[in-house]
Amino acid sequence: MPYSEIRGVPGVPAQAVLGFLAQLTQQVAPVGIVLVAQRASGSLALAGAAAAAFSVGAGMGRPVQGRLMDRRGSRPVLAATALIHVAALLALVGWAQAGGAWWAMAVLSWVAGIGLPPISLSMRIEWGRRIGAEGHTAAYSLVYLVQELAMLVGPLAFGLLIAVASSSLALGLVAVAAGAGTLAFSLALRAGATASSRGRGRVFTDRRMLVLLAVVLLLGGVIGALQVGLPALAAARGAPAATGLLVAALSLGGIAGAAAYGARSWGFRVQARLAGLMLVLGLVLAPLVLVGALPLFWAVLFAGGLVLNPALTTASLLVDEYAPAAQAEAFGWISTSIGMGGAAGSAAAGVAGDLFGHSAPFLAAAAFALGGSALASTLLRPGRPGTV
Numbered sequence: 571m572p573y574s575e576i577r578g579v580p581g582v583p584a585q586a587v588l589g590f591l592a593q594l595t596q597q598v599a600p601v602g603i604v605l606v607a608q609r610a611s612g613s614l615a616l617a618g619a620a621a622a623a624f625s626v627g628a629g630m631g632r633p634v635q636g637r638l639m640d641r642r643g644s645r646p647v648l649a650a651t652a653l654i655h656v657a658a659l660l661a662l663v664g665w666a667q668a669g670g671a672w673w674a675m676a677v678l679s680w681v682a683g684i685g686l687p688p689i690s691l692s693m694r695i696e697w698g699r700r701i702g703a704e705g706h707t708a709a710y711s712l713v714y715l716v717q718e719l720a721m722l723v724g725p726l727a728f729g730l731l732i733a734v735a736s737s738s739l740a741l742g743l744v745a746v747a748a749g750a751g752t753l754a755f756s757l758a759l760r761a762g763a764t765a766s767s768r769g770r771g772r773v774f775t776d777r778r779m780l781v782l783l784a785v786v787l788l789l790g791g792v793i794g795a796l797q798v799g800l801p802a803l804a805a806a807r808g809a810p811a812a813t814g815l816l817v818a819a820l821s822l823g824g825i826a827g828a829a830a831y832g833a834r835s836w837g838f839r840v841q842a843r844l845a846g847l848m849l850v851l852g853l854v855l856a857p858l859v860l861v862g863a864l865p866l867f868w869a870v871l872f873a874g875g876l877v878l879n880p881a882l883t884t885a886s887l888l889v890d891e892y893a894p895a896a897q898a899e900a901f902g903w904i905s906t907s908i909g910m911g912g913a914a915g916s917a918a919a920g921v922a923g924d925l926f927g928h929s930a931p932f933l934a935a936a937a938f939a940l941g942g943s944a945l946a947s948t949l950l951r952p953g954r955p956g957t958v
Contacts, residue, residue, distance in 0.1 A: 591751030627683025636902030654685030711832025790911020799931030823875020
């Protein structure tokens with residue numbers, strides 16, 4: 571199903587626009603928390619702990635949110651999380667302005683992460699139910715396309731607000747805008763977007779779901795390793811400002827990859843696609859260890875982005891097959907696995923960089939991708955699904 575047909579489904583264009591607005595804090599919140607907490611505490615380490623608390627909260631919250639969505643529907647969960655997320659961020663800003671204890675800022679950051687609204691999860695569930703199975707590749711690609719755009723535009727808007735105001739005011743404004751977008755997005759869902767009659771099953775009835783989560787964890791490791799490697803490389807080259815351009819290369823590649831991947835039909839099995847995409851991702855990233863010129867580095871990162879988002883989309887397609895009776899919770903576990911993998915990848919890249927130099931994190935990223943490809947290939951084996 572081409573994008574033109576998806577856009578013709580009533581409500582989808584409005585949901586895409588509002589979903590973009592609602593996801594502005596996904597990248598802004600961690601950065602804003604660091605800036606606000608560091609200014610209040612005077613410690614980058616404490617600010618980093620607050621940002622880590624946000625990520626931990628988000629990882630913990632997604633499966634719970636998904637389980638509630640399977641049983642209660644998307645609307646009440648979106649409304650509740652919007653209020654929790656915005657209230658926690660505004661409380662954090664106020665507490666920091668008042669010079670409150672740093673541990674309370676960490677707690678508020680954790681609460682803000684717990685309440686991070688499940689927008690992309692809601693879009694996958696809503697669009698997946700309204701569009702036939704033949705259109706899920708395009709639908710899930712569009713979900714990641716909207717998310718990637720929000721993650722690209724959000725920090726840019728945040729930076730402009732900081733330039734004309736302050737980091738505290740900027741974080742508060744972006745939080746309010748995202749909260750309003752979330753509430754509007756929930757209202758844009760179909761009135762019948764309630765719990766599915768199928769949404770009362772178990773996520774891990776099919777043990778292949780556990781293998782898929784492991785594959786996605788390794789895919790998250792790629793992202794985490796790159797998040798450490800890119801600023802380290804730019805700093806080593808004496809051009810720390812180039813970090814933004816390098817990150818933008820990956821994001822722009824992701825946007826282009828999501829758009830291209832969903833624009834056509836694919837004849838290969840979904841499992842084969844996932845294994846192949848992660849293999850290509852590893853082979854694309856491995857040469858970064860040898861690349862010297864930053865423009866060439868930018869081009870290779872763009873190519874990596876072309877493959878990264880299609881791999882995430884393909885993993886979502888396997889949720890349809892492995893956990894059809896508890897999709898929202900399963901998608902929540904996918905998000906958690908990406909976050910856990912990101913933390914593991916960042917840690918591994920940091921150690922590799924200290925031991926072997928600033929190019930080593932990219933070798934770590936390639937190793938995560940190739941390991942994920944090997945693990946994904948086990949899903950190709952014939953046989954009946956197992957249970958746990």
